[in-house]
Amino acid sequence: MRRLGACLALLWLAGCASQPDAVIERDGCRVLPARASLTDVRMHALTLKQDAKGCRAVGRAPTQDIAAMQQRALVVMATAHCGAMATPGEIQQANTQGVASYGFTLLLAAKPDAVCHAPGTGDRAMPVVSIDEASRRSNPPRYPPTMTHAGIEGRVILTLLVEPDGAAAAALVQTSSGQAAFDQSATEAARKWRFHRDAASKHEGLAVVRVPVRFAMD
Structure with a gap:
């Protein structure tokens, strides 16, 4: 009866396997690439730790929007790239010495036979993944009025x-402008852009590209 209760409690996450080593097989941390390659530079902290239920990602960010974008990016990478199961926790506000921050948790569980390949990045990805210029022109980053003035x-x-x-x-900030308004405007616009991918690139699944966004008063 105790085992049945534990099985039902875990059903919402990844189903209940019959073998006794099912919990050990919930190795979700291996489905993510190196943490630094998928971390918004504006995050205060992001840690990954394997426990009995899976890989627990814990993040802390200065704003709710940054926390949500980081959590979303980890979910996309884990689920779209190797079929892992992701259970996002609620984003909660905390105050430390009068300074507000936003934290989140994310539990990742992967099947033992899941095959995860690192998505294309850098120079290798650029020839086969290119931005649709029409979509970028239709959704330009808004120049923040405060920065204009x-x-x-x-x-x-x-x-x-x-x-x-x-x-x-998903969109993350790799290199910040140093101005929160610019960073936010760039990420909001980028989520509306479209990209061209060739057949080989599509077959690889998820792709990672780096896109510079310049704010200039021409």
Whole structure:
């Protein structure tokens, strides 16, 4: 009866296997690439730790929007790239010495026979994954009025996770402009962009591309 109760309690996460080593097989941390390659530079902290139920990702960010984008990117990578099961926790606000921050948890569980390949990145990905210029022109980053009035310019480098159909599944800040308004404007616009992918690239599944976004007062 105790085993049945435990099985039912875990059913929402990954189903209940019959073998006694089922819990040990919930190795979700292996489905993610190196943490630094998929971490928004604006995150205060992001840790991955394997426990009895799976891989527990714990993040802390300065804003709710950044926390949500980071959590979303990890979910996309784990589920779209190797069929892992992801259970996002609620994003909660906390105050430390009067400074607000936002934390989240994410539980990842992968089947023992899951095969996960690192998505294409860097120079190898660029010839086969290119931005649709029409979509970028239709959805340009908005120049924040406060930056316009102050005469401030900036440059953001984004990390985008691109689906086989060319949609941007998630956007993270790889290199910040140093201005939160620029970073937010760039990520909001990038999530609406589309990308062109050739047959070989689509077959690989999820792709990672780096896109610079410049804010200049021409």
